[in-house]
Amino acid sequence: MTEAELLKLIQGGENIHVEFKKSTHEITKDVYDTVCAFSNRDGGTILLGVKDNREVLGVAPDAVDRMKKDFVTSINNGQKINPPLYLQPETCTVNGRTLLVIQVPSGSQVCRHHGRIFDRSHEADIDITDNSDLVYQLYARKSGSYxxxxxxxxxxxxxxxxxxxxxxxxxxxxxxxxxxxxxxxxxxxxxxxxxxxxxxxxxxxxxxxxxxxxxxxxxxxxxLPQHKTDAIFRVENLDRYDDRDVIITNLLETYDRLIAFGQKHLSDPFVQEGVQSVSARDRILREICSNSLAHRDYSSGYVAKFVIERDRLYTENANRSHGHGALHLSSFEPYAKNPPISKVFREIGLADELGSGMRNTYKYTKLYSGGTPEFIEGDVFRTVVPLAPIALAKVGPQDTTQVTTQVTTQVTTQVAILVFCTEPRSKVEIMEHCGYKNAKNFTQNHLRPLIESGQLQMTIPEKPRSRNQKYVVVQGEPQDDGSHHR
Incomplete structure (x- = not known):
C-alpha cells in the first residue's frame, strides 16, 4: 500500500474492516484473534505499529524481520490457526516510521484460533465459540450450498x-x-x-x-418452527401497537397478507409517472415485501418484521451478509441469497431480475414521499422507506373503532393498576405488571390521571421524584371494575 492510502486508512479509524495493533516489538496474541475474525467475516486490514487512537508508533526496525517470520510461522501452524492461512505481512513506511500491514481475505472455511472461533463486529473481535446460534449462522455463511x-x-x-x-x-x-x-x-x-x-x-x-x-x-x-413474519402498525400507541398481524404460513400467502396490511394502513395518493398514473405505494410494497421473503436467511431464529410508524416504513430480516453498512445504488453488487425462491418469485411476477428491487424502491419512494430509502446490510438486513404525513392521512368518514379501542385499553390498564396497588408499589413494578416500557407515556396516560382523580396517591407526596417513591390506592375508593364480588 502507498503512504497516502495508509494515511487515509488510519484517519478513518478502526471499523469492521480495519484494526490497529500497537505491536512494536512482537506479535501479540490478539493479532491472531483479529486474523481469525477477519477471515470468518469479510476480510480486513491489520496495521501493526499503530495505537487505537490512530497514533503512529511504528515497529522497531530491528524487530521487523523477526515479527514477520513469527507471524508467517504461526498462521501456517494448524495447531494455532485452523485451517492454516497463507498470509505475508507487507512492510510500509508512514511519516518515516515502519509499519507492518497484514491483508486478510475472507476465508471459505470457518477459522479457529487455538480452538476458539472469532467473528468481527464493528471494531471488536468477538469470541462466539460458546454461542451455538452465532456459530451455526457462521457455518451457514461459509457453506457452499444454500x-x-x-x-x-x-x-x-x-x-x-x-x-x-x-x-x-x-x-x-x-x-x-x-x-x-x-x-x-x-x-x-x-x-x-x-x-x-x-x-x-x-x-x-x-x-x-x-x-x-x-x-x-x-x-x-x-x-422451520422459527418461521414467522410480524407486521406491526405503530402510530398512536407507541408502547405496543395499533394493529398487528403475526403471519406464520407459506411465502405466497405471507406476501398477500403483508401487501394487504400495508394497503390497509397507507394511503394511496395520486402519483403520475410520465403520462400514466401509478400506485407508488403498491410498487414500494411489492419490492420490499418480495425482497424480505426471497432473500431472508431462513436458518436464523430472528423474527422478520414489517413495521409502519408515523414517519417511516421499515422491514427487518435475518440475512447471510456479504458486507456491512449502507448500500448505495451506484456501487452495490446484488447476491442471490435463496436462488430457488427468487426464481419462483420471478416466474410468477412477484419480483424481477436481481437488483431491480433496490432501483425500483428508490424510484417510487421519490414519487411517494420525496425521500430516499435506506438499505442496510448486515446479519440483519434492514430497509427503511421514509413516509410523508399524507401517507398516514385518513380520508372520508372517520372510523371511531380505533379511538374506542384506545379508550378501552386505557381504562383496562388503570383498573389493573388500582387492583395491583392495594399495597405500595414502585413505578417500575407497576409498569412491569402492566407490560409497559415507556415511563414517560405510562406516567402521562395512566399514573397521573389516577392521582389527579384521587384514586391513587404517592407514599412520599412531598418528593414526587424520589427514587423511593411508591403508589398505593386511596382507601375507600373502588379497587376493581366491580366484576368480582365475594
Missing amino acids: FVNKVTRFQMDDLRSDLIERARAMTASRTANHPWKSLSDEELLRSAGLILKDPERLLEGITLAAILLFGKDSTILSV
Whole structure:
C-alpha cells in the first residue's frame, strides 16, 4: 500500500474492516484473534505499529524481520490457526516510521484460533465459540450450498396443490405459453429446482424452499418452527401497537397478507409517472415485501418484521451478509441469497431480475414521499422507506373503532393498576405488571390521571421524584371494575 492510502486508512479509524495493533516489538496474541475474525467475516486490514487512537508508533526496525517470520510461522501452524492461512505481512513506511500491514481475505472455511472461533463486529473481535446460534449462522455463511436447498423426507402430499396451481396460473397470465402450463406438479417443482438429490445421504426429495413456498402450515412448522413474519402498525400507541398481524404460513400467502396490511394502513395518493398514473405505494410494497421473503436467511431464529410508524416504513430480516453498512445504488453488487425462491418469485411476477428491487424502491419512494430509502446490510438486513404525513392521512368518514379501542385499553390498564396497588408499589413494578416500557407515556396516560382523580396517591407526596417513591390506592375508593364480588 502507498503512504497516502495508509494515511487515509488510519484517519478513518478502526471499523469492521480495519484494526490497529500497537505491536512494536512482537506479535501479540490478539493479532491472531483479529486474523481469525477477519477471515470468518469479510476480510480486513491489520496495521501493526499503530495505537487505537490512530497514533503512529511504528515497529522497531530491528524487530521487523523477526515479527514477520513469527507471524508467517504461526498462521501456517494448524495447531494455532485452523485451517492454516497463507498470509505475508507487507512492510510500509508512514511519516518515516515502519509499519507492518497484514491483508486478510475472507476465508471459505470457518477459522479457529487455538480452538476458539472469532467473528468481527464493528471494531471488536468477538469470541462466539460458546454461542451455538452465532456459530451455526457462521457455518451457514461459509457453506457452499444454500440452506433452502436442504433435501427433506417430505412428499408431494405434504404440499398444497392449490398453491402450485396458483403459481402455474400466475405464470400463464404473464406468458401465454409458459412451460409450467403443461407440466405436472412434480415436473414443475423439478424444473424450479425444488426437488433435488442429496449426494451425501443419497436421498431425493422436496427441498425446504419447496415447503416454504407451497407447504401446508403444519409441514412448515415441523421443519422451520422459527418461521414467522410480524407486521406491526405503530402510530398512536407507541408502547405496543395499533394493529398487528403475526403471519406464520407459506411465502405466497405471507406476501398477500403483508401487501394487504400495508394497503390497509397507507394511503394511496395520486402519483403520475410520465403520462400514466401509478400506485407508488403498491410498487414500494411489492419490492420490499418480495425482497424480505426471497432473500431472508431462513436458518436464523430472528423474527422478520414489517413495521409502519408515523414517519417511516421499515422491514427487518435475518440475512447471510456479504458486507456491512449502507448500500448505495451506484456501487452495490446484488447476491442471490435463496436462488430457488427468487426464481419462483420471478416466474410468477412477484419480483424481477436481481437488483431491480433496490432501483425500483428508490424510484417510487421519490414519487411517494420525496425521500430516499435506506438499505442496510448486515446479519440483519434492514430497509427503511421514509413516509410523508399524507401517507398516514385518513380520508372520508372517520372510523371511531380505533379511538374506542384506545379508550378501552386505557381504562383496562388503570383498573389493573388500582387492583395491583392495594399495597405500595414502585413505578417500575407497576409498569412491569402492566407490560409497559415507556415511563414517560405510562406516567402521562395512566399514573397521573389516577392521582389527579384521587384514586391513587404517592407514599412520599412531598418528593414526587424520589427514587423511593411508591403508589398505593386511596382507601375507600373502588379497587376493581366491580366484576368480582365475594
